[in-house]
Amino acid sequence: MKQGHPGPGIAVRKAVVDVLVLAGFADDKSIRTLMVSELREALDHPFTFSDQLAGRDQLIEIVSACCRLSEGPDVLADVIEFLRPDSEESAEVRALVSSVRIHDVVPEAEQEKLRERLAGFSPPGLGRAVRRAARYVSPPPRYDDAAAAFSGLADFNAGPGELPPLLIFVESIAAECDDDFAAELRTWSDGQARRLRLGDALRQLRTELAAVRPRPGELHLLIAVRPDPIENDLYELSCWRQDDPDDWPPARGEIALVRESELEDHVDALIADAEQAWSEAAADVVIEFVLPRALLNLPVHSWATERASGAPKPLYLSYQTVVRSLERMTSPRWHRVWRQRWESWVGNPSFERVYFCRSGDDGDRLQLEAILSDEQWAMAVLTESPPVSAISGQDELLPALRTGVPVIVWHPTASSEVVREVVAWLAESGSGLGDLPALVRESRLDVLRNPPSSGDGGTLTDLVVLWDDPSRLLPIGETGVAGHPEGGAGRRDRAS
Structure with missing residues (x-):
């Protein structure tokens, strides 16, 4: 084994160590012992370390020793993959060491x-x-x-x-x-x-x-929810908090494994932490929920905040709230047409760009997709809430996602005729559909301020707005529509 190799710089070695610490290697002596044993066999290197070192310090020595060997970084990534197959930590280590400097x-x-x-x-x-x-x-x-x-x-x-x-x-x-x-x-x-x-x-x-950046003074908190690949009703919850309007993507926050019934409580805690970090900022905030299809109908806009105060309030009272598609964000094969359609929407967010789905559109399984492939359409209004999974020939959401339509709207109970009237009313109000999230929030507040004067009869309160801006992507990984996110087992190992 050749030595004296310059190897990755200290920043990369630190990043590898941080990944392994987060994955639980610093707290588990047995996994470190097994890792060293595999490295010794693969690299024909003694790898002697003091047992008196703390877990993180020992990882620093192990990673640094690997990086001094010409094949060491790649073999380290192989060993992590062997110990934690298909896990997030193995993918992160591979990304850090795999390419030429x-x-x-x-x-x-x-x-x-x-x-x-x-x-x-x-x-x-x-x-x-x-x-x-x-x-x-x-x-x-x-x-x-x-x-x-x-x-x-x-x-x-x-x-x-x-x-x-x-x-x-x-x-x-x-x-x-x-x-x-x-x-x-x-x-x-x-x-x-x-x-x-x-x-x-x-x-x-x-x-x-x-790409056009968010307007000055606007911050985004993106909360991503990914289903566990093995256990039903278990989700990986993580967030990306923007502290600088010009900084994207921000660093990923801590990750938690939670049940669906616990999501609202955890979101409340994330928002409380964010508000503490933003205490000296003078900025508007948009909260975006990146959700898997099965959870798109959660009423996240009305989830309660400040629950510990005894007088909780819904999210939309304080923030613009939108949902986004986890499947689309993690499916690069859809991104080109998505970016094209978003750019055309930003340039012309008019009512004439809105396609209102009809019950007859699902007569052929490809009919709606062919309709939405027309570049005229940049916003789609569904006839009903999308089902939790795609049904061939009976689905309006999947064609909209695949053809790149960036804005998708539906209502859980109101008829399509009522929703059409609401969208038309919004298009004629204020800044129109180009600032739909802000307009929907302001209209919801108007319902609270003066119910009799509300132009939509209260329908706006539960209107779901999927507002998908491709310039704010997250490094979540690739899953595809039917696939599951990587790393579920690894995350569970760390939590157990």
């Missing part, structure tokens, strides 16, 4: 030239660019200037098919440079993308960076 493909002289140009450059978005580039590391590293970030991020790995973090950083700060320097940085990025054959990934990144 940027140092191996970019000549050092070329890096030094660009590093000199970046010396002393500290644009306002430096921290945001580092967070975007160091997406697997939490908390993200801090650097004094762009040159220091350039040097540090060169040691970070990327997953298979992903752009190196260094390239992502350079692209992110190019937007804050003068035109000549920005052109120089982008020319450098083009060259690296050609070396790595990642031209498509670079074009996608540039599209994301150019």
